Amino acid sequence: MAGSEHAAVRLRGASKRFGKVVALQDATLSIHRGELMTLLGPSGCGKTTLLNLVAGFLVVDDGEIEIDGKRVNAIPTYKREIGMMFQNYALFPHMSIADNVGYGLRMRGIAKPDLKRRVAEALSLVRLNGVDDRRPHQLSGGQQQRVALARALVVSPKVLLLDEPFSALDRNLRVSMQIEIKEIQRQLGVTTIFVTHDQSEALSLSDRIAVMFEGRIRQVGSPDEIYRRPADRFVASFVGDVNVLRARLDRVAGYAVAMLGAARISVPSEPLARVQSGDRVELFVRPEQLRFANAGEPIAVEGTVAAHSYQGGYVNLYLEAPDVCASRILVRSLEPDAINRWPAGTRVGISIAGSDAMAFEPKPAPHSV
Amino acid sequence: MARSAFQRLLGIVGVLAVLTILGFVILPAAVVTLAAFNDKAILAFPPETWSGRWFAKALAYEDFRSGFRNGFIVAGCASSIALLVGTTFAFALDRYSFPLKRTLEAVLLSSLVVPHFTIGLGFLILAAQIGWARGFAVVIACHVVLVLPFVLRSVYVSLRNLDQKLELAAASLGASPARVIATITLPLLAPGLVGGWLLAAVLSFNEFTASLFVTAQRTQTLPVAMYNYVREYADPSMAALSVLYIAATATLLIVANLYLGLGKVLNVESRR
Numbered sequence: 001m002a003g004s005e006h007a008a009v010r011l012r013g014a015s016k017r018f019g020k021v022v023a024l025q026d027a028t029l030s031i032h033r034g035e036l037m038t039l040l041g042p043s044g045c046g047k048t049t050l051l052n053l054v055a056g057f058l059v060v061d062d063g064e065i066e067i068d069g070k071r072v073n074a075i076p077t078y079k080r081e082i083g084m085m086f087q088n089y090a091l092f093p094h095m096s097i098a099d100n101v102g103y104g105l106r107m108r109g110i111a112k113p114d115l116k117r118r119v120a121e122a123l124s125l126v127r128l129n130g131v132d133d134r135r136p137h138q139l140s141g142g143q144q145q146r147v148a149l150a151r152a153l154v155v156s157p158k159v160l161l162l163d164e165p166f167s168a169l170d171r172n173l174r175v176s177m178q179i180e181i182k183e184i185q186r187q188l189g190v191t192t193i194f195v196t197h198d199q200s201e202a203l204s205l206s207d208r209i210a211v212m213f214e215g216r217i218r219q220v221g222s223p224d225e226i227y228r229r230p231a232d233r234f235v236a237s238f239v240g241d242v243n244v245l246r247a248r249l250d251r252v253a254g255y256a257v258a259m260l261g262a263a264r265i266s267v268p269s270e271p272l273a274r275v276q277s278g279d280r281v282e283l284f285v286r287p288e289q290l291r292f293a294n295a296g297e298p299i300a301v302e303g304t305v306a307a308h309s310y311q312g313g314y315v316n317l318y319l320e321a322p323d324v325c326a327s328r329i330l331v332r333s334l335e336p337d338a339i340n341r342w343p344a345g346t347r348v349g350i351s352i353a354g355s356d357a358m359a360f361e362p363k364p365a366p367h368s369v
Numbered sequence: 370m371a372r373s374a375f376q377r378l379l380g381i382v383g384v385l386a387v388l389t390i391l392g393f394v395i396l397p398a399a400v401v402t403l404a405a406f407n408d409k410a411i412l413a414f415p416p417e418t419w420s421g422r423w424f425a426k427a428l429a430y431e432d433f434r435s436g437f438r439n440g441f442i443v444a445g446c447a448s449s450i451a452l453l454v455g456t457t458f459a460f461a462l463d464r465y466s467f468p469l470k471r472t473l474e475a476v477l478l479s480s481l482v483v484p485h486f487t488i489g490l491g492f493l494i495l496a497a498q499i500g501w502a503r504g505f506a507v508v509i510a511c512h513v514v515l516v517l518p519f520v521l522r523s524v525y526v527s528l529r530n531l532d533q534k535l536e537l538a539a540a541s542l543g544a545s546p547a548r549v550i551a552t553i554t555l556p557l558l559a560p561g562l563v564g565g566w567l568l569a570a571v572l573s574f575n576e577f578t579a580s581l582f583v584t585a586q587r588t589q590t591l592p593v594a595m596y597n598y599v600r601e602y603a604d605p606s607m608a609a610l611s612v613l614y615i616a617a618t619a620t621l622l623i624v625a626n627l628y629l630g631l632g633k634v635l636n637v638e639s640r641r
Contacts, residue, residue, distance in 0.1 A: 077540040090538040104542035
């Protein structure tokens, strides 16, 4: 089939400015056919701008956008064959549910019998039956979202675009909708671009994630790669919890080793190209890689238990170790008894388990990551 | 909970105050309505004997009939033109930014602060200077200027209440800009457009001061005809006509309320 060798969506050097503000800088990204790519980052990072550029609501100042191998820079939204789901659903208040879902088909001139059939199929797909004649304001938030999804999918779009669709839902509904959308997306094989600032959502849903910050794409990779091998300190801090510990670098036989207390931790050397042996580095360690040292294990950090946070299935313990960490060190324990076993004030030794720590150059002067 | 005697007294005084104010507001209409049924050929209140003949006279009087017809023509044309002009400007003000935007807005709304007297006189002088015949065109042009702020405001508020994401959603589903306007924008703006038109039509139909200047004998609107009549005769046909006037306007607004909701027509309520 023509176009099957092309990436479904491709951006090359895309930039967008609003007056003096650079919303998106030199973005290059390929999204594969059928994949769910998430654009993840804090507000203002450019993820919504990128989505709007693919949708055609904005025009790039520089760069190229291609959908299915075809350059779409000059092609207006209504000719791009996309499907979009907005944060507030944007259902047409003056139309019934059936008319809302059928709108895209009507615009394409699909005949009535076909139209009715496809609308019914789309509503079944999102498991919403019996509401054809109601108006949007008569449905709950979760139901409205299903309608918005059905409306976007019924036109068999080349790309499905989702703009923070779950932010208005409560937690339980959010999680179940995430699972449902993922299943539908898999079932239909529709290429999807998903925008969110919620990193746990991104990790659970995506085939790949593009982490963005201050208008630039910082890293693109699978959820596992993003989590275990963050490319820079921003990605390491933004995705998941992380502890930043002051260590020193040692280069041994071509490998980079971070020295922290009595522990020697091997770390990827690419981010440390400019760091000399003996220099300070910052070691980024996930809470699950820290544990209370057993006898005989090298102690990386000694700290004092300052606080606990009971989370049901596990306990968060916060340690003070001011010479190693500027803020509190977060360790997780699965022992239900942790609060009694390590009460506040206890002095503990922490060792580092696992091999997924990352080290980066210390951050220059006071400016946040 | 037991209320003190003072609170009960205050409650009664409050109700009386409200009734008094309401009565005060209704009083002129009530007086005129009752005077219309007076059998004698004088405008007096309360009537000594009752008759309905002045209604028949008012409806048959040629000047009133032509005044009504003219008012209809002027109001219909002026409101429609004002709607077209007002809507395009409302779009410009809502959707675009450009230099002197605030100035433009002020100019469009300026007829709210300029006395109708001045506007009417201005049009009269202009018409004389450029040799513009004193026909319907002058009157309609003058009324467009007078009612434009109301239409503009009504449409503008509707536009602000219109979620632009709906238009983006329509475009994302394959609707060209023309189809977006036809299927999404206009249907959702309709209450604001109709409300604006109705308000403009009622205001134009009732307008007196400027019309006094710009109308001529054959184009005079109903309020002007009534004024000319009352200068010579002071009989209850005036009152009868007023009653008919009130009834007609009230009916129109009741219909508008049923269809659109009066709060939305007058733009004191937001749509949700």
